[in-house]
Amino acid sequence: EAGVVQSPRYKIIxxxxxxxxxxxxxxxxxxxxxxLQNLGQGPELLIRYENEEAVDDSQLPKDRFSAERLxxxxxxLKIQPAELGDxxxxxxxxxxxxxxxxxxxxxxTRLTVV
Amino acid sequence: xxxxxxxxxxxSVFKGAPVELKCNYSYSGSPELFWYVQYSRQRLQLLxxxxxxxxxxxFTADLNKGExxxxxxxxxxxxxxxxxxxxxxxxxxxxxxxxxxTRLTINP
Numbered sequence: 001e002a003g004v005v006q007s008p009r010y011k012i013i014x015x016x017x018x019x020x021x022x023x024x025x026x027x028x029x030x031x032x033x034x035x036l037q038n039l040g041q042g043p044e045l046l047i048r049y050e051n052e053e054a055v056d057d058s059q060l061p062k063d064r065f066s067a068e069r070l071x072x073x074x075x076x077l078k079i080q081p082a083e084l085g086d087x088x089x090x091x092x093x094x095x096x097x098x099x100x101x102x103x104x105x106x107x108x109t110r111l112t113v114v
Numbered sequence: 115x116x117x118x119x120x121x122x123x124x125x126s127v128f129k130g131a132p133v134e135l136k137c138n139y140s141y142s143g144s145p146e147l148f149w150y151v152q153y154s155r156q157r158l159q160l161l162x163x164x165x166x167x168x169x170x171x172x173f174t175a176d177l178n179k180g181e182x183x184x185x186x187x188x189x190x191x192x193x194x195x196x197x198x199x200x201x202x203x204x205x206x207x208x209x210x211x212x213x214x215x216t217r218l219t220i221n222p
Contacts, residue, residue, distance in 0.1 A: 003157075031208050040123070042200050042212035043158070056209055091158065095208070102148065103210055105158040 004106035006092050012112045018080035021109045025073065025094030032069060033103060034077050035091040043091055049075065050097065082113045116141050116205045120213035127191050128221045135186040135216045137175075137201030146204040147177055147184040150212070153197045161186075161199070171195070191220045 005024040013019050025032050030051050035043035046065065048056040051072035060067065064083070069075040079086055089110050093103040117140040127133055139145060147164040162170045164177040164184060175186045184201060201213040 033210065035212075040214075042118075042120075042214045045209065045211065048209060050208070093158075093210075097208070102160040102163065104160075107157050 004092055004094055004104050006090075006106035006109055008109055009107060010110050010112075012114060013082055015084055015113050016081040018078065019082050019111060020076055020078045021090050021092075021111075023075045023077070023092030023106060025075070025092070026104055028096070029094035029104070030072065030097050031095045031103075032075050033091075033093040033095075034067060034075070035093065037089040037091055037108070039088070046077070046090075079111075082111075084113050087111055087113045116145075116203055116209065116211045118201050118203050118211055118213035120199075120201055120216050122216050123214065124217050124219070126219040126221060129193055130190050133186075133188045133191045133195065133218065133220075135199050135201075135218065137184045137186065137213060139182050139184060139201075139203050141182075141203060141205050143205060147175070148202040148204070148210075149173070149175055149184075149186050150200045150202055151197050152200070158200070193220045193222060196220045 007022050032049040034046040037043045047060045047067050049069045052069050067077045089108040091108045092106045095101045095103040119138045149161040150158050151161040152158045173188045177184050196219050198215050198217050200215045204210050
């Protein structure tokens with residue numbers, strides 16, 4: 001099994017441009033997370049989905065960030081417009097619902113805004 | 115509120131020496147604690163979870179509710195243990211909160 005798949009792996013864009021990241025979770029995992037990881041920091045949750053419902057988006061900067069998980073499987077995270085400070089690694093993870101279940105992470109998308 | 119603190123950003127020990135990576139947490143309920151590891155150029159992956167009480171790659175971690183700690187230990191470090199280590203907490207919901215991470219370097 002491929003695990004959590006993210007694309008693209010790397011993205012370089014100019015500031016004020018839009019960008020989108022895609023995540024395909026492990027089959028059967030109904031919980032999906034998007035994390036932001038700045039250099040030298042731990043992952044910080046942006047949004048968590050249970051199936052197609054965003055159950056925790058309190059840390060998502062809604063003025064420029066948006067996410068969707070249509071049909072409760074794949075998910076897309078979008079930034080519009082991107083700012084220099086958005087340069088970071090964006091991680092997607094998925095897990096089964098329930099206690100003591102581990103989250104599996106994708107390779108991440110490294111975004112550089114110039 | 116859920117919070118995880120890893121006080122050491124960097125930790126360097128010699129091969130064969132004992133290792134302890136510190137993790138303290140803040141959570142009012144009964145937490146689930148995890149240690150994740152990220153080796154160079156690899157994805158973040160689970161190392162161990164407190165509920166399993168297991169030893170993985172020689173590492174163990176004991177949940178101390180009195181001290182709200184979940185320190186990661188290994189009696190004899192190996193060079194392949196060099197990596198970033200993240201302590202994580204899951205509270206009542208499925209929210210998974212991470213510490214800032216500790217970069218462990220094992221010197222030959």
